[in-house]
Amino acid sequence: MGEPTDSTGDAARAKAAAGHEPTRAAVTAAWRRESAALVAALTRMTGDVGVAEDLAQDALVAALEQWPHDGIPGSPGAWLMTTAKRRAIDFFRRAETLRRRSAELGHGLEGTEVPDLDAQVDHIEDDVLRLMFLCCHPALTPDSRAALTLRLVGGLTTTEIARGFLVAETSMGRRISRAKRMLSDSGARFEMPTGAERLQRLDDVLAVVYLVFTEGYAATTDAQWTRPDLCHEAIRLARILARLVPDEAEVHSLQALLELQASRLHARTDSDGRPVLLEAQDRRRWDRLLIRRGEAALARAEQLAGSGRPVGRYYLQAAIAAEHARAVHAENTDWRAIARLYDVLAGAAPGPVIEVNRAVAYGRAFGPAAGLVVLDAIPAAALARSPMPPAVRGDLLTRLGRHVEAADAFRAAAAVTTNRAERSLLERRAEQAAVDAS
Amino acid sequence: MHYMVFVKMAEVDVEPPAALVEAMGAEMERGFASGTLIQVGGLYATSYRTEFRVRAGETTSTDGPFTEAKEEVGGFAIIDVRDHAEAVENARRMAELHATHWPDWDGAVEARRISGPDEGPSASDA
Numbered sequence: 001m002g003e004p005t006d007s008t009g010d011a012a013r014a015k016a017a018a019g020h021e022p023t024r025a026a027v028t029a030a031w032r033r034e035s036a037a038l039v040a041a042l043t044r045m046t047g048d049v050g051v052a053e054d055l056a057q058d059a060l061v062a063a064l065e066q067w068p069h070d071g072i073p074g075s076p077g078a079w080l081m082t083t084a085k086r087r088a089i090d091f092f093r094r095a096e097t098l099r100r101r102s103a104e105l106g107h108g109l110e111g112t113e114v115p116d117l118d119a120q121v122d123h124i125e126d127d128v129l130r131l132m133f134l135c136c137h138p139a140l141t142p143d144s145r146a147a148l149t150l151r152l153v154g155g156l157t158t159t160e161i162a163r164g165f166l167v168a169e170t171s172m173g174r175r176i177s178r179a180k181r182m183l184s185d186s187g188a189r190f191e192m193p194t195g196a197e198r199l200q201r202l203d204d205v206l207a208v209v210y211l212v213f214t215e216g217y218a219a220t221t222d223a224q225w226t227r228p229d230l231c232h233e234a235i236r237l238a239r240i241l242a243r244l245v246p247d248e249a250e251v252h253s254l255q256a257l258l259e260l261q262a263s264r265l266h267a268r269t270d271s272d273g274r275p276v277l278l279e280a281q282d283r284r285r286w287d288r289l290l291i292r293r294g295e296a297a298l299a300r301a302e303q304l305a306g307s308g309r310p311v312g313r314y315y316l317q318a319a320i321a322a323e324h325a326r327a328v329h330a331e332n333t334d335w336r337a338i339a340r341l342y343d344v345l346a347g348a349a350p351g352p353v354i355e356v357n358r359a360v361a362y363g364r365a366f367g368p369a370a371g372l373v374v375l376d377a378i379p380a381a382a383l384a385r386s387p388m389p390p391a392v393r394g395d396l397l398t399r400l401g402r403h404v405e406a407a408d409a410f411r412a413a414a415a416v417t418t419n420r421a422e423r424s425l426l427e428r429r430a431e432q433a434a435v436d437a438s
Numbered sequence: 439m440h441y442m443v444f445v446k447m448a449e450v451d452v453e454p455p456a457a458l459v460e461a462m463g464a465e466m467e468r469g470f471a472s473g474t475l476i477q478v479g480g481l482y483a484t485s486y487r488t489e490f491r492v493r494a495g496e497t498t499s500t501d502g503p504f505t506e507a508k509e510e511v512g513g514f515a516i517i518d519v520r521d522h523a524e525a526v527e528n529a530r531r532m533a534e535l536h537a538t539h540w541p542d543w544d545g546a547v548e549a550r551r552i553s554g555p556d557e558g559p560s561a562s563d564a
Binding site: 023025026028029030032033036072074125229232235236237238239240243244266287289293 | 534
């Protein structure tokens with residue numbers, strides 16, 4: 001900690017309040033807190049998310065130059081906005097010159113008058129939501145939507161996003177620039193969708209947040225089992241959304257789902273970093289704080305559902321996750337309730353992954369033979385590259401005492417997984433089954 | 439990672455200025471909206487406190503108020519942040535709000551990392 005000062009004067013007081021000379025990390029932390037609102041307001045102002053981000057970045061560079069000497073300003077958001085606004089005015093002047101030179105009107109540059117941002121302060125929250133809709137625009141691929149959302153709403157650097165998605169920084173940089181260009185080219189607008197379109201677009205946003213979470217939760221190619229940074233970002237996005245769209249049950253459901261799943265993050269690996277399956281997890285390591293938040297979000301979703309708001313796959317998955325969270329010991333799990341929820345989920349969002357999970361639930365609720373019936377009904381071609389079906393089959397066969405077949409199933413699962421930690425878990429189970437067979 | 443932010447001050451019989459209360463409310467709203475703030479709480483005066491002290495295997499209890507204490511925890515916030523710098527920034531804002539809206543205030547804002555199942559405090563965190 002820095003030395004206490006007794007000097008007066010604003011700069012000195014700011015420093016005293018900061019307690020120390022702000023480091024680059026402190027400046028970045030302050031900037032990140034403001035970046036979504038900043039980029040959103042600048043997008044409203046310029047009509048172009050790429051330009052908005054450039055202006056926000058300029059403001060960040062200015063902050064990195066000045067704050068380490070001057071201290072972090074009392075209101076960093078206002079400071080950044082003023083700085084960015086000054087750059088925006090330059091931008092508009094350049095655009096105006098360009099427009100005079102060229103007969104062609106570029107879209108988004110029609111109104112070159114600088115809008116009065118101070119009058120728009122009340123819209124900041126709506127603008128962040130508009131920014132999310134824009135980042136998750138249907139013109140973009142899901143991967144690009146995720147990257148752009150993390151960049152512009154989450155305030156992450158390209159390096160951080162590239163690390164999260166395990167791709168080279170240069171290709172992530174290209175993906176993000178391409179996405180921004182695509183938005184410009186497709187004429188995507190900074191807007192608030194209404195009516196039926198709103199629900200559809202909202203569903204796209206939820207899907208992106210969920211994608212970010214699952215990417216972090218089950219790393220498919222990394223030696224690591226999970227990458228919690230992405231999970232954490234996704235939870236933050238879900239919490240932001242729940243505040244911005246408090247009237248939709250599925251938004252709260254997604255928050256509930258992510259909080260509940262994340263509560264188990266640290267129990268999913270043992271001290272050697274090896275994966276631990278749900279039923280074997282030390283439930284004392286589950287994060288009770290997150291479970292409580294998840295339950296509260298689920299209760300809000302239920303309340304909204306009661307007043308007629310639609311619920312769907314996130315609600316059902318959250319309800320399933322809550323059933324697990326409520327079981328103090330694995331053997332207390334209400335598998336019949338979970339099997340019922342999977343039946344509904346299979347109707348609402350049919351797909352082979354749900355069916356595999358339904359097979360697990362049936363196996364626990366009604367016995368391994370019942371689980372195998374569900375599993376056998378899944379077309380062989382579906383999930384051919386996934387270790388999930390054979391791994392579940394191996395588990396059900398083990399419990400039926402069919403150890404030879406179980407060992408084969410676990411070996412088949414180990415052969416297709418691309419996750420090293422998962423492979424060693426499956427190989428261990430195959431060996432155990434082979435031992436039990438002899 | 440989770441941090442607990444404490445607000446500490448001498449126990450005085452003075453209401454905080456309305457401007458501070460309002461500014462703190464706005465700050466909290468922003469914290470919840472950004473997904474950072476998990477929980478906040480203000481603590482009652484020490485006249486509502488009971489302390490059990492253990493010394494040499496003996497337990498004695500004392501009821502508040504504790505007039506001799508120089509500083510007491512008056513409130514706390516649990517925050518969910520990406521890194522230490524972000525926790526520090528949150529605490530700094532809290533301090534800044536007091537400095538701006540209650541210039542006479544003499545107290546401290548402290549950010550402490552909460553040890554979870556995943557993360558224990560290490561020596562280097564001190």
